[in-house]
Amino acid sequence: MSGRFDLNALQTIFSEVLTNTTQVFMGIELLPCAAPAPDADISGLLILIGEQPIVIRIAVSSAAAGHFVSLMTGIAETELSEALVSDGIAELTNIVSGRAKAIINADSARYRLTPPAIIEGNSHRLLFKSRTAGFCQNYRSSDGRFGLTFELIYV
Amino acid sequence: MNEKKILAVDDSAMIRKIISGAAAVLGYGLLEAGNGQEALVIAERQPGAIALVLLDINMPVMSGLEFLRAFRANPDNDTIPVAIVSTESESSSVFAAIKLGAQAYILKPFSIEEMERKIVELIGGPEL
Amino acid sequence: MSSAIRPTDDQALKLLADFVEQECGIYLDESKNYLLISRLAGMIGETVDGSIYALYQKLTQQPGMALTERLINAITTNETTWFREQTPWLILGEIVLPTMITELRSGTKLKIRIWSAAASTGQEIYSTVMYIDNYLRLNKIVDITLNNFEFYATDINSAVLQVATAGRYDAIAMQRGFSGEFADYRDRYFSNSGRYWELAANIRGRVTFSKRNLLEKHAGNLFYDILFLRYVLIYFSETNKKIALANLYEQANKNAVLFCGNSEIVDNQINPFTRIADSLRAYYRKTDKACWQV
Numbered sequence A: 001m002s003g004r005f006d007l008n009a010l011q012t013i014f015s016e017v018l019t020n021t022t023q024v025f026m027g028i029e030l031l032p033c034a035a036p037a038p039d040a041d042i043s044g045l046l047i048l049i050g051e052q053p054i055v056i057r058i059a060v061s062s063a064a065a066g067h068f069v070s071l072m073t074g075i076a077e078t079e080l081s082e083a084l085v086s087d088g089i090a091e092l093t094n095i096v097s098g099r100a101k102a103i104i105n106a107d108s109a110r111y112r113l114t115p116p117a118i119i120e121g122n123s124h125r126l127l128f129k130s131r132t133a134g135f136c137q138n139y140r141s142s143d144g145r146f147g148l149t150f151e152l153i154y155v
Numbered sequence B: 001m002n003e004k005k006i007l008a009v010d011d012s013a014m015i016r017k018i019i020s021g022a023a024a025v026l027g028y029g030l031l032e033a034g035n036g037q038e039a040l041v042i043a044e045r046q047p048g049a050i051a052l053v054l055l056d057i058n059m060p061v062m063s064g065l066e067f068l069r070a071f072r073a074n075p076d077n078d079t080i081p082v083a084i085v086s087t088e089s090e091s092s093s094v095f096a097a098i099k100l101g102a103q104a105y106i107l108k109p110f111s112i113e114e115m116e117r118k119i120v121e122l123i124g125g126p127e128l
Numbered sequence C: 001m002s003s004a005i006r007p008t009d010d011q012a013l014k015l016l017a018d019f020v021e022q023e024c025g026i027y028l029d030e031s032k033n034y035l036l037i038s039r040l041a042g043m044i045g046e047t048v049d050g051s052i053y054a055l056y057q058k059l060t061q062q063p064g065m066a067l068t069e070r071l072i073n074a075i076t077t078n079e080t081t082w083f084r085e086q087t088p089w090l091i092l093g094e095i096v097l098p099t100m101i102t103e104l105r106s107g108t109k110l111k112i113r114i115w116s117a118a119a120s121t122g123q124e125i126y127s128t129v130m131y132i133d134n135y136l137r138l139n140k141i142v143d144i145t146l147n148n149f150e151f152y153a154t155d156i157n158s159a160v161l162q163v164a165t166a167g168r169y170d171a172i173a174m175q176r177g178f179s180g181e182f183a184d185y186r187d188r189y190f191s192n193s194g195r196y197w198e199l200a201a202n203i204r205g206r207v208t209f210s211k212r213n214l215l216e217k218h219a220g221n222l223f224y225d226i227l228f229l230r231y232v233l234i235y236f237s238e239t240n241k242k243i244a245l246a247n248l249y250e251q252a253n254k255n256a257v258l259f260c261g262n263s264e265i266v267d268n269q270i271n272p273f274t275r276i277a278d279s280l281r282a283y284y285r286k287t288d289k290a291c292w293q294v
Helices: A007-026 A062-073 A082-105 B013-025 B036-045 B064-073 B091-099 B112-123 C009-024 C030-039 C041-045 C052-061 C065-075 C087-106 C123-138 C158-166 C185-189 C238-250
Strands: A030-033 A042-049 A054-060 A117-120 A133-141 A147-154 B005-009 B029-033 B050-055 B082-086 B104-107 C112-116 C149-155 C190-192 C197-199 C207-211 C224-228 C252-259 C274-277 C282-285
Touching: A007 A030, A007 A054, A007 A062, A007 A082, A007 A133, A007 A147, A042 A082, A054 A062, A054 A082, A062 A082, A062 A147, A062 B013, A082 A117, A082 B013, A082 C030, B005 B013, B005 B036, B013 B029, B013 B112, B029 B036, B036 B050, B036 B064, B050 B064, B050 B112, B064 B082, B064 B091, B082 B091, B091 C030, B091 C041, B104 B112, B104 C030, B104 C041, B112 C158, C009 C030, C009 C052, C009 C065, C030 C041, C041 C052, C041 C065, C052 C065, C087 C123, C087 C224, C087 C252, C087 C282, C112 C123, C123 C149, C123 C185, C123 C207, C123 C224, C149 C158, C158 C207, C185 C190, C238 C252
Parallel strands: B005 B029, B005 B050, B050 B082, B082 B104, C112 C149, C112 C224, C149 C207, C224 C252
Antiparallel strands: A030 A133, A042 A054, A042 A117, A054 A147, A133 A147, C190 C197, C252 C282, C274 C282
16 A cells, blocks of 8 residues: 555455455355344454554354354364353454554555454444444355454544 | 473464364374463473474563563573464564574464474474 | 675565565565565575575575475465365266276276375365265275275375374364265264374275475376366466476376366366366366377
8 A cells, every 4th residue: 555545455455364364264255245234242353553543343243253263263162162252253353453464564554453352242333433434344154154244444 | 191292372262272273183282371471481390391382472461572582591492493373474573583583483364284284394293 | 795785675575576476376466575474484594694585595596396395385375174175076976986986897997096186184185085985885886995996195295294194183174074965974984082083094094195296207107097186286387387287197097087176277278188167167187189289
């Protein structure tokens, strides 16, 4: 990206990194879909700090979180602890953000990332007063069973 | 049984869990630390047990690079390879890790096959 | 050494990226520099001064398969699954095995030789052994057994072959691919020791693993009937693709079947095998005449 960040370029980078990460880490393909966002029970959050701070959010239902973390660890969904599920979603968000940051930083821009945070709560929402623009895409796993919401919020 | 162990240093319990599976397949035990400081304590208490350190960079309390500096300051650890396992992939981070004595760099996300391959390349594979 | 003309890290990285493209056929633009640096970190660390330029010099000034092999190794991810993609298993079950079993029965063939040419941790070749074992069982074939088949698997990386030979897999690997018609294969062919899953010895013991660079001519005199070359050509330049395919072609029996990855396009400019495709799937055969003008 040259000069000020480019919204479209940023979306492309994050989308590619997200689908690549889930492919390598979960062994499944995530496909963009037009369906409404599933309930968000767990959100992984990081903030990309630089010229334009950006909140990065991956939100999933608790069922999807269990399924995804099971795929990432090989542990059966029924045997996963809540702590490991939260940690898994946080780490997934962390990896996607870290990879994207490395690509963005390959150019002159210099961004830093906060450590990941987790928000838990059945059907929670995240509202930013100063929100200016953003990008939100829902995905479904290729078997059609589980959804994931990916969001970039420019604050 | 005096089995050799892999020390997984990562603040993510999930990453440590993934590494534990790879270690088991290859016939290694696992020691776990959630940050650099915990890892240093383990390294001091179990001299001779550690065959390989798999090290995250960004961790609370003590980062991977700080751990590496302290770990390499002890000559007893000279022969223990360290592989960085991180999303941190800017050249500055990679070079800092190499200069501090890391032998390999595994980018997250990694496939389980890639993790197993790297471990075998660094310390050998399962006894058949 | 004069430091005046020494390139900066950025310039050296560009040189290295060009070299990787030339040697491995992987084009990495500047936004992927991070990938190159981290994957080559180990090799960079082994150079005299731990710099990118030193690695570039080493690679270009000491040309030799060993370094290039390590370069390819460093860039590949070895990602694989059990029963990857449906095509090979459909084609084997519907077309290839019935014909080859007839040939075994008539004595036109004594053995069917199968070669997985980029074996990684063994899932592809072991899937094939299990598939054929299951095929014989389901079709109640008793005069032909696994003893009529020979299984070979090669990889450029000896570390993955060690993992493959052990036939032990962790829970993550065991979660990938055992679905649909393959759902019961896991319990049928593996035992779970608690720490890992182990493939049954009567399947594991059938495969011969060896290290092999597909770009080098092979001195052996084995000829194969079923060949797998999936998701490996993507790492090669056009020239090297052609060399690898020619080497495979030379070691393929007449009518041998070659499977490439579903999303890989291996056209006749570089591929001597004949493409056989319907609307859903494609595979390749060694026909009487090589498709390219050799």
